[in-house]
Amino acid sequence: MEIEEFCEKIRNALEQNAVIVFACSCKVLYKGRAESFLPEGERIVIIKRDSTLLIHQPKYSNPINYMKEGTSYSIEIDQSIGENLLVIKAKNQKQKEFMDIIINKVYFFESSCLKDDSKIIISGTERDMAEMIMKKPELIEEGFKPLSREEHTKYGFIDVFGYDKNNRFIVIEAKRYVGDLKAVSQLRRYVEKIKKLRGISDVRGILACPRITPNALKMLYDFGFEFKMVKPPKYLEEFGKRQKRIFDF
Amino acid sequence: MEIEEFCEKIRNALEQNAVIVFACSCKVLYKGRAESFLPEGERIVIIKRDSTLLIHQPKYSNPINYMKEGTSYSIEIDQSIGENLLVIKAKNQKQKEFMDIIINKVYFFESSCLKDDSKIIISGTERDMAEMIMKKPELIEEGFKPLSREEHTKYGFIDVFGYDKNNRFIVIEAKRYVGDLKAVSQLRRYVEKIKKLRGISDVRGILACPRITPNALKMLYDFGFEFKMVKPPKYLEEFGKRQKRIFDF
DNA sequence: GGGGAGAGATGCCGC
DNA sequence: GCGGCATTTCTCCCC
Numbered sequence: 001m002e003i004e005e006f007c008e009k010i011r012n013a014l015e016q017n018a019v020i021v022f023a024c025s026c027k028v029l030y031k032g033r034a035e036s037f038l039p040e041g042e043r044i045v046i047i048k049r050d051s052t053l054l055i056h057q058p059k060y061s062n063p064i065n066y067m068k069e070g071t072s073y074s075i076e077i078d079q080s081i082g083e084n085l086l087v088i089k090a091k092n093q094k095q096k097e098f099m100d101i102i103i104n105k106v107y108f109f110e111s112s113c114l115k116d117d118s119k120i121i122i123s124g125t126e127r128d129m130a131e132m133i134m135k136k137p138e139l140i141e142e143g144f145k146p147l148s149r150e151e152h153t154k155y156g157f158i159d160v161f162g163y164d165k166n167n168r169f170i171v172i173e174a175k176r177y178v179g180d181l182k183a184v185s186q187l188r189r190y191v192e193k194i195k196k197l198r199g200i201s202d203v204r205g206i207l208a209c210p211r212i213t214p215n216a217l218k219m220l221y222d223f224g225f226e227f228k229m230v231k232p233p234k235y236l237e238e239f240g241k242r243q244k245r246i247f248d249f
Numbered sequence: 250m251e252i253e254e255f256c257e258k259i260r261n262a263l264e265q266n267a268v269i270v271f272a273c274s275c276k277v278l279y280k281g282r283a284e285s286f287l288p289e290g291e292r293i294v295i296i297k298r299d300s301t302l303l304i305h306q307p308k309y310s311n312p313i314n315y316m317k318e319g320t321s322y323s324i325e326i327d328q329s330i331g332e333n334l335l336v337i338k339a340k341n342q343k344q345k346e347f348m349d350i351i352i353n354k355v356y357f358f359e360s361s362c363l364k365d366d367s368k369i370i371i372s373g374t375e376r377d378m379a380e381m382i383m384k385k386p387e388l389i390e391e392g393f394k395p396l397s398r399e400e401h402t403k404y405g406f407i408d409v410f411g412y413d414k415n416n417r418f419i420v421i422e423a424k425r426y427v428g429d430l431k432a433v434s435q436l437r438r439y440v441e442k443i444k445k446l447r448g449i450s451d452v453r454g455i456l457a458c459p460r461i462t463p464n465a466l467k468m469l470y471d472f473g474f475e476f477k478m479v480k481p482p483k484y485l486e487e488f489g490k491r492q493k494r495i496f497d498f
Numbered sequence: 499g500g501g502g503a504g505a506g507a508t509g510c511c512g513c
Numbered sequence: 514g515c516g517g518c519a520t521t522t523c524t525c526c527c528c
Contacts, residue, residue: 034373041365050308058363059299114307116290124283
């Protein structure tokens with residue numbers, strides 16, 4: 001595709017506020033929160049309807065460069081080095097971010113005013129895990145009495161807390177995957193916060209997760225905290241049942 | 250585009266290991282680390298050369314659904330509900346993840362064997378910040394003597410450490426943006442680690458970042474640590490100079 | 499808008 | 514492979 005034709009197409013598509021997708025050979029310069037330079041290579045470029053821009057290499061799941069919502073674009077043809085180059089200049093005033101995409105070849109170009117107002121429905125998150133523990137406190141231990149969610153919010157972001165059968169205070173930090181050093185640090189912060197807020201020194205801290213790293217377990221024990229193996233709800237177990245339910249939407 | 254034609258095209262493109270990009274109206278089911286359902290809508294689908302899959306809505310910067318590298322695909326035509334539907338079944342054995350993309354309309358289809366071995370060059374990261382402090386220790390304070398990077402690695406992941414002019418030990422945690430509660434927790438862990446490893450009780454902890462949240466500052470002071478305002482190198486300041494240099498690559 | 503924390507986080511590096 | 518951690522993290526929730 002000729003650069004002039006591409007220039008025309010992309011300007012029209014931007015005008016129409018369409019989703020733009022093209023493949024090209026390009027260099028990319030970025031300046032904003034950090035700075036980057038991406039040498040010549042063949043990539044997919046997407047400009048979305050909210051002005052988000054993504055540059056994807058032919059491999060890897062993350063965009064190699066991107067611009068956020070609120071970006072404005074200007075298209076220029078640069079003839080300074082003899083051959084025709086198309087330069088997309090992207091500017092995000094609010095984020096103080098700038099990008100130049102220097103394009104020397106275009107493989108294909110598509111644009112379309114796609115419409116999609118659907119929201120995704122996800123289950124199996126950490127919040128689901130906390131709710132499961134609230135409903136089935138025996139997953140932590142016999143006699144655990146969690147306090148209500150209303151009280152919960154009042155004291156901040158602690159996942160679950162309540163009293164054990166001996167009326168000792170319990171703070172629980174839940175992780176849906178692996179408990180690590182950060183998770184133990186987090187639990188420690190919450191336990192200390194509760195001790196201070198409630199003026200009590202006898203507070204149990206429990207890390208509830210399916211798995212824990214050895215270093216995290218050591219640190220947990222150093223602080224006198226406990227590990228309780230808990231899996232997030234519907235995590236890989238009941239595929240059949242769940243899939244049937246999900247198809248019902 | 251007819252479903253049959255699309256079916257043929259996508260099978261060929263997968264065979265050739267090309268980058269695949271198409272726009273369609275679809276529903277998406279996912280089951281793996283969590284579970285999700287995405288109702289009907291118009292989206293861009295990308296399958297990359299490493300078998301990564303991305304589903305992008307016409308807005309927002311993140312993919313609404315995705316599959317990682319190592320995914321295998323099978324394409325099926327489903328006639329069970331009268332109309333022809335194309336179903337892409339994605340399976341990642343290693344990650345134990347599964348996805349069904351149920352497509353009822355295709356707006357465009359492109360594929361291309363893009364080639365790109367370039368690596369991005371980034372500056373202004375936390376690592377750059379640590380290196381800057383190593384080179385210009387006076388950014389922390391007069392008389393600060395950082396220890397060598399070799400010793401650094403030996404004790405783990407502490408950004409920078411060394412001695413002040415009075416030979417007191419200093420541990421520095423650098424953040425390129427805002428220092429928050431997590432950063433203070435992290436610094437605290439490192440200070441405690443050093444105290445234990447070196448058998449000394451008098452260790453200064455410094456959080457070096459351009460900005461800090463009020464709560465983080467309070468927590469920092471509670472632990473007797475210090476905040477030092479340090480900006481990451483070349484962060485928004487010398488745009489002109491840097492851009493010139495970057496063009497030299 | 500800022501603060502705090504999760505994410506189907508991803509990616510990088512080191513052991 | 515796991516562990517620890519940064520990320521141009523992004524996104525969400527709540528104040």
